[in-house]
Amino acid sequence: MTTNPVEIVLVYQSLLGIYGDRGNATVLVKRLQWRGIEAKLTVVEPGDPVPATGAVYLLGGGEDAAQVSAVRLLTADGNLFKALDDGAVLFAVCAGYQICGNTFTIGERDEVIEGLGVLDVDTRRGSERAVGELLTTWTRPDGTEQLLTGFENHGGFTTLGPGATALARVEIGIGNGVDGTEGAVQGRVIGTYPHGPVLARNAALADHVLSTALDRELQPLERPEIDELHRQRVAFVRKQGLRR
Amino acid sequence: MPSETLRRRATPAELRVADRVRLFAAQSLGNVAALGSRLANRGSGASIRGQVLTRIAPDAFRLLLRGRRIASVSGTNGKTTTTHLLAAAVRTGLGADAGRLVTNTDGANLHYGLASALSQAPTADIAVLETDERVVSDMIAHGRPEVLVLLNFSRDQLDRHHEIKALGRSWRAALQRAGQSGPTVIANANDPLVVWAAGTAQTVVWVNTATLWTADAALCPACGSMLTTIDDRWDCPGCELTQPEATWRVDGDAIVLPSGERVTPELRVPGSFNVSNAACALAAAVELGVDVDDALRGMRTVTSPAGRFATTTMHGTTVRLLLAKNPAGWAEALPLAVSDPVILAIDSVAADGKDVSWLWDVDYEQLQGREVIATGPRAQDLAVRLTYAEVDHRVIPDLAAAVAAGGGGTPAPGSPTAAIDTLATYTPFQKLLKMAGLR
Ligand SMILES: [Zn+2]
Numbered sequence: 001m002t003t004n005p006v007e008i009v010l011v012y013q014s015l016l017g018i019y020g021d022r023g024n025a026t027v028l029v030k031r032l033q034w035r036g037i038e039a040k041l042t043v044v045e046p047g048d049p050v051p052a053t054g055a056v057y058l059l060g061g062g063e064d065a066a067q068v069s070a071v072r073l074l075t076a077d078g079n080l081f082k083a084l085d086d087g088a089v090l091f092a093v094c095a096g097y098q099i100c101g102n103t104f105t106i107g108e109r110d111e112v113i114e115g116l117g118v119l120d121v122d123t124r125r126g127s128e129r130a131v132g133e134l135l136t137t138w139t140r141p142d143g144t145e146q147l148l149t150g151f152e153n154h155g156g157f158t159t160l161g162p163g164a165t166a167l168a169r170v171e172i173g174i175g176n177g178v179d180g181t182e183g184a185v186q187g188r189v190i191g192t193y194p195h196g197p198v199l200a201r202n203a204a205l206a207d208h209v210l211s212t213a214l215d216r217e218l219q220p221l222e223r224p225e226i227d228e229l230h231r232q233r234v235a236f237v238r239k240q241g242l243r244r
Numbered sequence: 245m246p247s248e249t250l251r252r253r254a255t256p257a258e259l260r261v262a263d264r265v266r267l268f269a270a271q272s273l274g275n276v277a278a279l280g281s282r283l284a285n286r287g288s289g290a291s292i293r294g295q296v297l298t299r300i301a302p303d304a305f306r307l308l309l310r311g312r313r314i315a316s317v318s319g320t321n322g323k324t325t326t327t328h329l330l331a332a333a334v335r336t337g338l339g340a341d342a343g344r345l346v347t348n349t350d351g352a353n354l355h356y357g358l359a360s361a362l363s364q365a366p367t368a369d370i371a372v373l374e375t376d377e378r379v380v381s382d383m384i385a386h387g388r389p390e391v392l393v394l395l396n397f398s399r400d401q402l403d404r405h406h407e408i409k410a411l412g413r414s415w416r417a418a419l420q421r422a423g424q425s426g427p428t429v430i431a432n433a434n435d436p437l438v439v440w441a442a443g444t445a446q447t448v449v450w451v452n453t454a455t456l457w458t459a460d461a462a463l464c465p466a467c468g469s470m471l472t473t474i475d476d477r478w479d480c481p482g483c484e485l486t487q488p489e490a491t492w493r494v495d496g497d498a499i500v501l502p503s504g505e506r507v508t509p510e511l512r513v514p515g516s517f518n519v520s521n522a523a524c525a526l527a528a529a530v531e532l533g534v535d536v537d538d539a540l541r542g543m544r545t546v547t548s549p550a551g552r553f554a555t556t557t558m559h560g561t562t563v564r565l566l567l568a569k570n571p572a573g574w575a576e577a578l579p580l581a582v583s584d585p586v587i588l589a590i591d592s593v594a595a596d597g598k599d600v601s602w603l604w605d606v607d608y609e610q611l612q613g614r615e616v617i618a619t620g621p622r623a624q625d626l627a628v629r630l631t632y633a634e635v636d637h638r639v640i641p642d643l644a645a646a647v648a649a650g651g652g653g654t655p656a657p658g659s660p661t662a663a664i665d666t667l668a669t670y671t672p673f674q675k676l677l678k679m680a681g682l683r
Contacts, residue, residue, distance in 0.1 A: 019599070020601030020602050020604035023629075023632075026633075027632060030632050046470055063406075063409075066463055069463070069468070131598075132598070151598070151599040151600075200629070200632065225627050225631050226631065228627075229628045
């Protein structure tokens with residue numbers, strides 16, 4: 001279900017927004033507007049009700065304590081789940097990705113916390129902290145492949161259950177950390193580790209999120225500068241990867 | 245005439261003969277290395293001097309701090325300028341005895357940078373030292389500073405963000421261990437992380453800096469609850485942490501003293517954030533025994549601390565250099581940029597932070613209607629950010645070429661400097677200083 005204008009909902013920016021992930025919202029809104037599609041951005045802060053009318057919901061990166069608060073608030077509010085039942089897309093990054101799972105851990109003592117349960121994944125503290133440029137290959141629903149780049153910074157490693165499929169395969173970097181995969185997809189929920197913000201660095205993924213939400217193909221956009229950034233980052237990460 | 249407190253002399257480094265000889269040898273070699281670095285045009289040589297010094301005398305940092313009266317200045321943003329303001333205040337207060345003062349003016353604020361500065365002034369008994377956040381606990385333990393200024397504590401480099409809480413804990417532990425012999429902390433009451441970190445200090449002088457940046461302070465550093473703001477004051481509903489009552493206060497362009505008297509600092513460095521820095525520097529100066537009028541007179545002599553806010557001509561363009569290291573720094577510096585075009589220089593080596601996602605937390609939309617020249621190794625990331633902000637721009641990756649291209653433009657009407665404003669992250673800022681012959 002999409003209303004007019006298309007509503008992009010940035011969820012709890014002050015809790016899950018320390019790594020520039022609000023940029024994902026800016027990117028989605030602009031890419032609709034540039035195509036002449038009316039769009040609006042709704043920023044929801046803790047204490048505000050989450051609208052049930054959004055087409056895309058965004059969760060970003062943050063600290064342990066922020067993850068716990070976000071799960072508690074979103075569960076109590078309930079509207080995100082309603083919107084997902086109605087066909088909305090949830091795009092979650094890093095800490096936001098982890099809280100979408102069944103469980104994740106926080107703190108030095110690895111306390112296990114129940115997540116939102118919208119992705120069949122579980123996250124545990126990894127053998128190392130993943131900090132650095134990430135390069136992955138994403139297989140689109142139509143089978144074509146696309147390189148994705150971003151910057152990952154997380155201590156948790158994520159294991160996929162049978163309900164979820166990986167978003168991409170890692171070429172350089174850590175990603176999910178356990179089996180060479182990166183991110184997870186389940187229905188209209190997409191989780192991924194890289195910041196960048198990831199949708200600014202990967203226009204194809206941004207348009208995939210939008211066309212999924214709108215249930216239709218979108219006109220291609222000519223923005224050579226954005227393609228040039230993608231090309232530069234892929235080249236940089238590969239060169240850096242060779243030196244590892 | 246300096247006050248009695250300020251007149252009190254300390255005796256730097258009563259060292260054993262063996263230590264003195266070792267330090268002297270290390271210093272001499274360090275000076276040779278520094279000279280070599282200067283001749284090779286690789287900067288001021290402070291870092292290389294310090295590196296040689298601490299390799300030969302690993303305990304140089306500790307030995308050189310010993311016995312001095314120390315004021316240490318730390319925080320994520322503004323520590324270089326605040327150190328310059330405080331040093332100038334103390335220098336003026338000392339008058340004819342200004343030789344008693346040593347300070348690290350070039351911003352070299354890690355162990356070896358501090359050792360290098362101190363080694364240059366073996367007899368100076370008062371040290372005003374810009375101190376990196378990572379060195380604060382060692383400074384407390386080994387330097388036993390009289391005064392510790394904590395300005396703010398926000399994310400600096402995104403790829404290191406997860407270290408912040410651990411750093412805050414190390415400050416708390418060091419202040420706790422120092423106990424009665426710990427410093428008087430001059431602390432920004434508006435910053436929850438600073439208030440939490442200063443919580444174990446014996447004596448704290450709170451300054452209400454009237455600062456705005458709150459994006460990093462959503463959660464209580466003590467208990468993780470969401471902070472609330474009531475009547476411009478933050479509070480934690482989950483524990484006892486709350487914005488403390490301040491004795492010093494910033495009110496617009498003025499600083500309100502503990503007595504209630506208002507003074508206007510009339511600084512020559514721009515921006516309301518520098519009034520906040522000046523309030524902290526003034527409180528620290530008074531703690532050291534400097535008279536308020538002397539301190540203000542001194543602070544007014546500061547124009548371009550370590551090149552910040554300097555106006556200079558190079559490649560045919562007159563530029564004003566502004567440093568912006570992180571989102572909080574950009575939020576402060578961007579409104580100061582009034583020229584058209586504006587030059588923005590971005591890099592992502594370790595000193596800048598390897599993750600440039602922060603570009604999306606800066607309100608570049610405010611530049612709409614003017615042209616940006618995007619430069620530096622990450623100019624393309626900035627270009628994409630500006631595309632989405634709908635700000636006109638050109639990408640000129642080479643810094644010198646970008647500065648030269650800026651010369652075609654005109655400063656905005658009413659611009660205080662008649663210069664092209666050039667904002668840079670840490671590494672391109674250092675390159676600009678070198679290009680301008682300022683370091
Ligand atoms: Zn609390």
